[in-house]
Amino acid sequence: MSLLAINNLTCRYGNNTILNDLSLTVSDGEIMCLLGPSGCGKTTLLKAIAGLIATSSGEINLENTVLLADNVNDKSINVDANKRDLGMIFQDYALFPHLTIHANIAFGITHLSKTAQQNKISELLTLVNLDDLGDRYPHELSGGQQQRVAIARALAREPKVLLLDEPFSNIDAQLRLPLIKDIKAILKQRNMAAIFVTHAKEEAFALADTMALLNNGNIVQCGSPQYLYNYPAEKFVAEFLGHGSILTAQVLNKEKVRCVLGDITCTTNKTLITNETVELFVRPHQFSVIADETGNGVITEYQFRDDGYRAQVKVAEQNIEVWLPGYFDVESTKVVNVSLTPQQLVAF
Numbered sequence: 001m002s003l004l005a006i007n008n009l010t011c012r013y014g015n016n017t018i019l020n021d022l023s024l025t026v027s028d029g030e031i032m033c034l035l036g037p038s039g040c041g042k043t044t045l046l047k048a049i050a051g052l053i054a055t056s057s058g059e060i061n062l063e064n065t066v067l068l069a070d071n072v073n074d075k076s077i078n079v080d081a082n083k084r085d086l087g088m089i090f091q092d093y094a095l096f097p098h099l100t101i102h103a104n105i106a107f108g109i110t111h112l113s114k115t116a117q118q119n120k121i122s123e124l125l126t127l128v129n130l131d132d133l134g135d136r137y138p139h140e141l142s143g144g145q146q147q148r149v150a151i152a153r154a155l156a157r158e159p160k161v162l163l164l165d166e167p168f169s170n171i172d173a174q175l176r177l178p179l180i181k182d183i184k185a186i187l188k189q190r191n192m193a194a195i196f197v198t199h200a201k202e203e204a205f206a207l208a209d210t211m212a213l214l215n216n217g218n219i220v221q222c223g224s225p226q227y228l229y230n231y232p233a234e235k236f237v238a239e240f241l242g243h244g245s246i247l248t249a250q251v252l253n254k255e256k257v258r259c260v261l262g263d264i265t266c267t268t269n270k271t272l273i274t275n276e277t278v279e280l281f282v283r284p285h286q287f288s289v290i291a292d293e294t295g296n297g298v299i300t301e302y303q304f305r306d307d308g309y310r311a312q313v314k315v316a317e318q319n320i321e322v323w324l325p326g327y328f329d330v331e332s333t334k335v336v337n338v339s340l341t342p343q344q345l346v347a348f
């Protein structure tokens, strides 16, 4: 059953529609990542869920509580942000600089007895692996440690869902993936549902049970990271989630197409209809490339990365992006043979 259900949410700034009739559900313990290009409405959606901005229409339900509704017995409902049972974490952590870590975590639970506060703070400091740092001030912690304090502080109030807006953007690139792994483990340990906003697909891949890809104020596709990567509903999804080349192909039969690389046996996300023209979206690692003086392609560009070469190969008039192993002799090899072995491909 869904814990958080958003139905037909529309949100405007002036005449600009930012969220357009958007629907989304989050289940108990589910980690959802809202992903999409800059300006597509991710933060607006998070703020609308949190009750921090005005919405034009739509409904939001959290467990059995209506947070937002246009018309219930002729009345509209819009629960105040501080009564929504949600925890919000921003990219700058928003810790109180003049309070110790201990006092920061205690901030939202002062209604509990001193002993109950103490027990809860100790438990949370252990959970986020900061047992010995309770007496420090925020400026005495690293960015990753501050982010873990922000999570402990939000968890202290036992929200039903955590909302996190770009929480890793101030963390050094090398520390980001280990921190994401830690935070995912913390949330899973508490079976805590969370919605993360990010524009970095690597973060979403590492974190998400479910990814919702937004564009122009609506969700283009929602599903597990693997599903969206392997079965993108649109070219926008395929391209947003990773590199790839588009090859125009003629369908020969339901499992064979003809393209610049010859006749290719494949299964695809869409049913192939004989004689139709389709576009294949092929990821760089799906091509096989060997040095071959009589081959079909010429390397036109290459760039060394930590995981090998990213290279452009021209086959007939088609540019194809391939990945070559770091030991590939790109200096003296110009002519290569590019092929596709039988496999699952994406077709539009």
Ligand SMILES: Nc1ncnc2c1ncn2[C@@H]1O[C@H](COP(=O)(O)OP(=O)(O)OP(=O)(O)O)[C@@H](O)[C@H]1O
Pocket: 013, 018, 036, 037, 038, 039, 040, 041, 042, 043, 044, 045, 199
């Ligand atoms: N207070 C505001 N007044 C008017 N327009 C706004 C306001 N806040 C955001 N917008 C506009 O709404 C659109 C969506 O903004 P939003 O911050 O939700 O995007 P985003 O997907 O989170 O982008 P980013 O990844 O760059 O943070 C943008 O075009 C933005 O300019």
